[in-house]
Amino acid sequence: xxxxxxxxxxxxxxLSMVITGCAPAAAPAAQATAAPAASAEVDxxxxxxxxxxxxxxxxxxxxxxxxxxxxxxLKKAEKELGATIKYIETTDSKDYGKNIATFAENGxxxxxxxxxxxxxxxxxxxxxxxxxxxxxxxxxxxxVIPNLSGIIFDEDKSxxxxxxxAGLMTKSNKVGxxxxxxxxxxVWRFGEGYRAGVKSVNDKAEINIVYHNDVGLDKTFxxxxxxxxxxxxxxxKGVDVIFSAGGKTGNGGLIAVAGKSTADKPIxxxxxxxxxxxxxxxxxxxxxxxxxxxxxPAVFDNIKAVKDGTYKGGxxxxxxxxxxxHDLDSAVSADIKxxxxxxxxxxxxxxxxTNVAPTKPG
Amino acid sequence: xxxxxxxxxxxxxxxxxxxxxxxxxxxxxxxIILTSMIATTISVAxxxxxxxLCGTFCERSGVTNIGIEGMMLSAAFFGWLTSIYLNTIYxxxxxxxxxxxxxxxxxxxxxxxxxxxWLSVTFKVDQIISGTVINILATGVTGFLNRQLFFEKxxxxxxxxxxxxxxxxIIAIPGLSQIPVFGKVFEQQPIAWTAIILVFVANFVLFRTxxxxxxxxxxxxxxxxxxxxxxxxxxxxxxxxxxxxxxGLGGAYFTLESVPSFEPLMTNGRGFISLAAxxxxxWTPLGxxxxxxxxxxxxxxxxxxxxxxxxxxxxxxFLQQSYxxxxxxxxxxxxILAGLIGRTTSPAADGTPYEK
Numbered sequence: 001x002x003x004x005x006x007x008x009x010x011x012x013x014x015l016s017m018v019i020t021g022c023a024p025a026a027a028p029a030a031q032a033t034a035a036p037a038a039s040a041e042v043d044x045x046x047x048x049x050x051x052x053x054x055x056x057x058x059x060x061x062x063x064x065x066x067x068x069x070x071x072x073x074l075k076k077a078e079k080e081l082g083a084t085i086k087y088i089e090t091t092d093s094k095d096y097g098k099n100i101a102t103f104a105e106n107g108x109x110x111x112x113x114x115x116x117x118x119x120x121x122x123x124x125x126x127x128x129x130x131x132x133x134x135x136x137x138x139x140x141x142x143x144v145i146p147n148l149s150g151i152i153f154d155e156d157k158s159x160x161x162x163x164x165x166a167g168l169m170t171k172s173n174k175v176g177x178x179x180x181x182x183x184x185x186x187v188w189r190f191g192e193g194y195r196a197g198v199k200s201v202n203d204k205a206e207i208n209i210v211y212h213n214d215v216g217l218d219k220t221f222x223x224x225x226x227x228x229x230x231x232x233x234x235x236x237k238g239v240d241v242i243f244s245a246g247g248k249t250g251n252g253g254l255i256a257v258a259g260k261s262t263a264d265k266p267i268x269x270x271x272x273x274x275x276x277x278x279x280x281x282x283x284x285x286x287x288x289x290x291x292x293x294x295x296x297p298a299v300f301d302n303i304k305a306v307k308d309g310t311y312k313g314g315x316x317x318x319x320x321x322x323x324x325x326h327d328l329d330s331a332v333s334a335d336i337k338x339x340x341x342x343x344x345x346x347x348x349x350x351x352x353x354t355n356v357a358p359t360k361p362g
Numbered sequence: 363x364x365x366x367x368x369x370x371x372x373x374x375x376x377x378x379x380x381x382x383x384x385x386x387x388x389x390x391x392x393x394i395i396l397t398s399m400i401a402t403t404i405s406v407a408x409x410x411x412x413x414x415l416c417g418t419f420c421e422r423s424g425v426t427n428i429g430i431e432g433m434m435l436s437a438a439f440f441g442w443l444t445s446i447y448l449n450t451i452y453x454x455x456x457x458x459x460x461x462x463x464x465x466x467x468x469x470x471x472x473x474x475x476x477x478x479x480w481l482s483v484t485f486k487v488d489q490i491i492s493g494t495v496i497n498i499l500a501t502g503v504t505g506f507l508n509r510q511l512f513f514e515k516x517x518x519x520x521x522x523x524x525x526x527x528x529x530x531x532i533i534a535i536p537g538l539s540q541i542p543v544f545g546k547v548f549e550q551q552p553i554a555w556t557a558i559i560l561v562f563v564a565n566f567v568l569f570r571t572x573x574x575x576x577x578x579x580x581x582x583x584x585x586x587x588x589x590x591x592x593x594x595x596x597x598x599x600x601x602x603x604x605x606x607x608x609x610g611l612g613g614a615y616f617t618l619e620s621v622p623s624f625e626p627l628m629t630n631g632r633g634f635i636s637l638a639a640x641x642x643x644x645w646t647p648l649g650x651x652x653x654x655x656x657x658x659x660x661x662x663x664x665x666x667x668x669x670x671x672x673x674x675x676x677x678x679x680f681l682q683q684s685y686x687x688x689x690x691x692x693x694x695x696x697x698i699l700a701g702l703i704g705r706t707t708s709p710a711a712d713g714t715p716y717e718k
Contacts, residue, residue: 060509176669206389210668219630224621229402230665236398236546237390237669252621259529281525282622 042084045107052077052303053103054087055096057115061087064279065247066295070114070137073299080300081307083110096121104129110306112137112299116184122148133311135302137295138186140358146313149302153293155186156193156356157347158320159243162270162291163197164343165322166241167205168336169268169288176234177209178227178253180246181220185359187211190245190272190291192356200352201339208234212249220249227252235260235267243291245272254283261286268328275323288332290323367644371652374694375403378663381681386670393543399662400547405620407651407658408554409434409629412612413636414643414650415557415564416471416605421645422568423601424581425482426489426713429496430609431633433474437613439504441467442526442624443511449527450519456527460618464530464553467614468607474500475606479599486715497633505626526622553611553619560608564647577601581709584716594716609633638695644706660691 044051054061054074061071077083086108088099096118103111104125112135113122119139126134126148134148141150166175175198182188191209198207210230212220231242231253244253250272257269269283271290276283298318305311322340325332346352379399383392413430420427445463448454454462474496481492512519530551539548568574579587580597588594617624635657642656643649664687667674674681681687 207672208669209671210665222625222628223630224623224625224628225616225630228621229405229661232405233398233402233662233665234669236401237394248623248625251623255621255623282528 043107044084044109049084049107049109050082050307051084051086051103051106051108052110052112053106053108054085054112054114055099055103055118056087056089057117058090058093059115060089063247065273066137067114069274069295070112070299072296073303074112076296076300077303081304083303083307093117097124100125101128104132109133110135110303112303113139115139116186119150133306135299137299140185141313141315144314148313149305149311149316150314151295151298151302151316151318153186153295153298153318153320154347154354155189155291155293155320156196156354158291158293158322159190159193159195159245159356160197160200160347160352160354161320161322161340161344162190162243162289163194163199164201164340165197165289165332165336166194166243166268166270167198167200167202168339169332170202170205170241172238172240173202173204174206174208174237174239176231176239176242177207178230178234178242178244178246178250179209179211180249181213181217182211182360183213183217187246188360189356189358190243193354194243194291196354196356197343200343208237208239210234212246221247223249224252224255228256231256232260240266241268241270241288243270243272245291251276251280251283254280254287257286258283266331268331271323277323277326285327287326288328289325292321292323294319294321364644367649368652371656374656375659378659378690382663382666382670385673385675385678385681386666388673389670391543395666397544397546399659399666401550402662402665403655403658404547404550404554405658406661407654408557408619409612409615409632410636410639410654410657411557411561411651412553412608412615413633414639414654415560415647416609416612417637417640418564418568418643418645418647418650419577419601419605419608420475420478421640421712422581422709423577423598424584424709424711424714424716425479425598425602426493427478427602427605428490428493428634428637429474429478429500430612430636431629431631432493432497432500433471433606433609434613434616434633435504435627435629436474436500437467437470437610438616438628439508439613439624440470441610441614442617442622443507445527445618447518450525457531459527460530463618464611464614467618468610471606471608471610471613472603473606475603475609476599478606479602482715483595483598483602486717489713489715501627504624508624508626529622530619551619553615556611558651560611561647561651568647578709580716581711584711588716588718598716612636635691638691641706641708642695645708656694657691660694663687663690 042049052074054071056067059067061067074085078085090099100111110133114137116138122134122136126145130147136150139150140152177191177194179191180187195207195209198205212226214220227249242253242257244250254269254271257267261267268288269286270288276290277287383395386395416430417427441463444466445459448459478492478496481487482489532549532551535548539545576592576597580594584594616628639653640650642653667681667687671682
């Protein structure tokens, strides 16, 4: 009896470890088989090779969010610049440094690290491997390191545009925002930029912004149930435009709006980061627009700069704008579109300021 | 559930609601706030209620179950997988695929319940370890399959997450849902309604039937039960499987009722909160439900306080710290567990395997 029990238990424990362990290990292997055979033979340590590696934040390259957008930039470089590309998906935040080092030790010329959370590991690696060019997405640089370019976005401007749109579209004069945690600066800038944007065009509007402040940072981005509950609670109180931002949590908010909106009392949603018309098809009929930060061209431009020899260390400010209105194009009046163009120009030339602090104060 | 505890819980919920109503009344009608908070409370409480019922059935029969989290997560995944598979590959219409999905979710929970019973009753494994095994297994299997099936090229869905068949439709109670404003409370989705019905069914079964009496006997004093001819192992097996099915239905809430998508780890610790709700409710279905509602009310409180953040008077500035507000349910649990509101008593043989 005892030995059988031991056998059963050890089997289950080993099985669960194998399965848990398989997930990350399976990814690069599958990628290697999917890549063209020719590029697999490229020796990255040779001087004439052009190898680009990408390290994800805890997440996958197909997350329909920032990891994927950055990887699209690499794929474009593969096609247009003939780069050899490969990625490592981080499963544990303690491995950031190790994953970056894997590429550096194998002679990769360019390493892209995705996400605010990899900032410190990237700075350390850039100092350790001065010959490798680093590109850090969402990583603001305070000191200029010649081989590290931090791609940053003015999320506050993107949020501001979403706010202007929401402020002009609302009929009930109540607008809402569902956000992941405000301790992540880009999320904070989206949220507060949005607040400023609504105020700038509609001072009567009541602005309800809710952040998902939970103890676990990761959790605040992968909790669609919370996003949906929160958005529902807002709509119950008459909110008729909701800006929903924060990974899967935000997607929950968009889906909630799609569930409550009716023909005679339309409720609108605004997505974030990428054009969510494509990433959340359930919300297409209520999705006004998305507050975009275009990671793909920013990553590509930086890789191209390395190839062309025009690469510079420091901060690289990527483009922000609103996605097309798609199905709701006719719901947005010409006046509103003109106003958005005007604000967009003003934000670009600096005549309009959002006055949002880069991180949450205190 | 005793009177003292019910009064305490009612006071807490009323207190949480009235703070928000007091703050928000200048811009929003109190009735609208109340309705919205009750609606949030009920939907947040649904998975917690089902999880706590699972715990109640298992522990009343003498088997500790900390694998509720894993049961819910696996059920959420397999239920969702089934519905999406039927919908995209066999073109089954949304509603039947969702209902079959719910069935598969319940089945998944039941099978994991069987595994738990097998390990802890037949093999007399330490029940905490068995529960932990289920949690680890669930995380690994769902994460791995989710990735293999949906994101790898050449898998059945071709590397794209297909369009999900949506969520279960809202069922409105005729008559009651026509009440202006407040009627919204009576518009809930099927699993939320089922959970409420199951609370009363479970209460009846556990305390008014011969089966319930036997279950409790096995959990309190298995030797005495055995002496009068009750099959202890059988009772424990069936109750743990019933518990698993309830947790499975709770899992279905996440992917088939709340949002039409699956995320790795999406249950986010709610299985463990269910356990706290079960203890809070003193191992009774009604108590567990009340406790789940307190957790739901605490979450409604947190969301709504942020909603009305600009209206919070300066002398209450600490309420603007949503982290502090988010702690409410946990602080309440500690107060209860510390024995301030009467003692909670677990079944006497809870967690101990029965040796003949």
